[in-house]
Amino acid sequence: MYSKIIGTGSYLPEKILTNRDLESMVNTSDEWIRTRTGITQRHIASEDQVASDLALYASQKAMEAAGLSSKDIDLIIVATTTPDMVFPSTACILQNKLGIENCPAFDVQAVCSGFVYALATADMFVSSGKCRNALVVGTEIYSKIIDWNDRSTCVLFGDGAGAVVLTQSDQPGILSTHLHASGSYSDVLSVPGSISGGKVQGNPYINMEGSTVFKFAVKVLEEVVQEAVSKNNLQPSDIDWLIPHQANIRIIQSTAKKLGIPMDKVVIAVDKHGNTSAASIPLALDIAVRDGRIHSGQLVLLEGVGGGFTWGAVLLRW
Ligand SMILES: CC(C)(COP(=O)(O)OP(=O)(O)OC[C@H]1O[C@@H](n2cnc3c(N)ncnc32)[C@H](O)[C@@H]1OP(=O)(O)O)[C@@H](O)C(=O)NCCC(=O)NCCS
Structure with missing residues (x-):
């Protein structure tokens, strides 16, 4: 099943x-x-x-x-x-x-x-x-x-x-899922504050080393996409639609370039709503489904990276 x-x-x-x-x-x-x-x-x-x-x-x-x-x-x-x-x-x-x-x-x-x-x-x-x-x-x-x-x-x-x-x-459906995390990077992207004693303790706002996040994101996103396709005996070129986390167009372009995936196979929505964190992949997916880009039988790869660091991918047949 x-x-x-x-x-x-x-x-x-x-x-x-x-x-x-x-x-x-x-x-x-x-x-x-x-x-x-x-x-x-x-x-x-x-x-x-x-x-x-x-x-x-x-x-x-x-x-x-x-x-x-x-x-x-x-x-x-x-x-x-x-x-x-x-x-x-x-x-x-x-x-x-x-x-x-x-x-x-x-x-x-x-x-x-x-x-x-x-x-x-x-x-x-x-x-x-x-x-x-x-x-x-x-x-x-x-x-x-x-x-x-x-x-x-x-x-x-x-x-x-x-x-x-x-x-x-x-019938597939989700073909495979790939999850990773490395807590040793927790200081690079965080909201360090917490609630204690009736007050916010520490910084309650996003704290980020932008260039470290950028380099890490491109590296692990390429790796996790390769992991997902090779698990299914496929190549990156077999992917019909790459639906990346919408953090930054340059991270998306760099990842696609490393994978040899042309940008016309990548769903982009970051221009219209910025980085919406956990919402960004389902938002981009919904846009591409509703405008008719994604068809039955196509191979779709969702990939994301975020604070933690955490990263992962889901490969599916639409
Ligand atoms: C944040 C990010 C866009 C910054 O781009 P960058 O090319 O690395 O820019 P830098 O951090 O080197 O900063 C360059 C200059 O722009 C300045 N700057 C930063 N934000 C700015 C802004 N909004 N407007 C104008 N200048 C800005 C910096 O202060 C720096 O100035 P300086 O050279 O005088 O010190 C980029 O690092 C990035 O996208 N990182 C990943 C962030 C991300 O996606 N996080 C979520 C992941 S889930």
């Missing part, structure tokens, strides 16, 4: 923050941001929105596309770095918003690799027959953990959510 994605959905908050808007907030320029990152705008959640609100909209669209209703879902996994609260999990809050009475629901915290981790986990539940229909969501409100005075990070991130419904199938 395999697991197969049968519906995708996404949601971006209404408010758009352009590079020009950022020029009036910090010492930056549209030209610097576009040439270094490929980003032209990002979406920002309203003050009263929480990650489960964004997740709800994306989930409803994914379930509608799958032709399923809430009562059909028997597993919810939410990947997020910006949960609604310390606990309960955003997955439990989403479950309640969806009106689902009882099914396992939990969060996965693997930062920008979160969706790949969540999908790999859901695949194990579904392909083993433990669950029939899993809802897998990436949802983030990074605008809450950005220092809006720090030009080196505030231009990079945005808010959004993406979701898929994964169901049992006798």
Whole structure:
């Protein structure tokens, strides 16, 4: 038995923050941001929105596309770095918003690799027959953990959510999943603050060594894509669509170049919503499914890297 994605959905908050808007907030320029990152705008959640609100909209669209209703879902996994609260999990809050009475629901915290981790986990539940229909969501409100005075990070991130419904199938589906982590890099990309004694202790904003992240990302993304294709006796050139984590156009281009994958086989959405962390892969996937680029039978590779460091890939037949 395999697991197969049968519906995708996404949601971006209404408010758009352009590079020009950022020029009036910090010492930056549209030209610097576009040439270094490929980003032209990002979406920002309203003050009263929480990650489960964004997740709800994306989930409803994914379930509608799958032709399923809430009562059909028997597993919810939410990947997020910006949960609604310390606990309960955003997955439990989403479950309640969806009106689902009882099914396992939990969060996965693997930062920008979160969706790949969540999908790999859901695949194990579904392909083993433990669950029939899993809802897998990436949802983030990074605008809450950005220092809006720090030009080196505030231009990079945005808010959004993406979701898929994964169901049992006798045809592939997910072919293989590949997860990695190396905690020795935890200081390179982090939000080091925590809550203790009724207060935030330490820095509650993103702290990043940009060039170290860049080099590491290109190296491990190439490696994990090679690992995924060779596990299936394939070559990178067999991939119909590469759906990378949307952090930075230059990371995406460098990875594709090393793999010999032409850019017209790579789905790009970073220009329109910046780095939405765990939401970025399902957002890009949903865009390419809905605009008709991805067809039945095609080979699709999802890959991501993020704080931890964590990295991973999912290879699937659409
Ligand atoms: C962040 C990143 C775009 C910076 O690009 P870079 O080419 O490495 O630029 P540098 O960090 O070398 O900085 C170059 C200069 O630009 C400046 N700068 C940084 N942010 C700026 C901004 N928003 N606007 C204008 N100048 C900026 C720096 O202060 C530095 O100035 P200096 O030379 O006077 O010190 C790049 O390192 C990157 O994309 N890293 C990966 C980040 C990422 O994807 N993180 C998430 C992974 S999941």
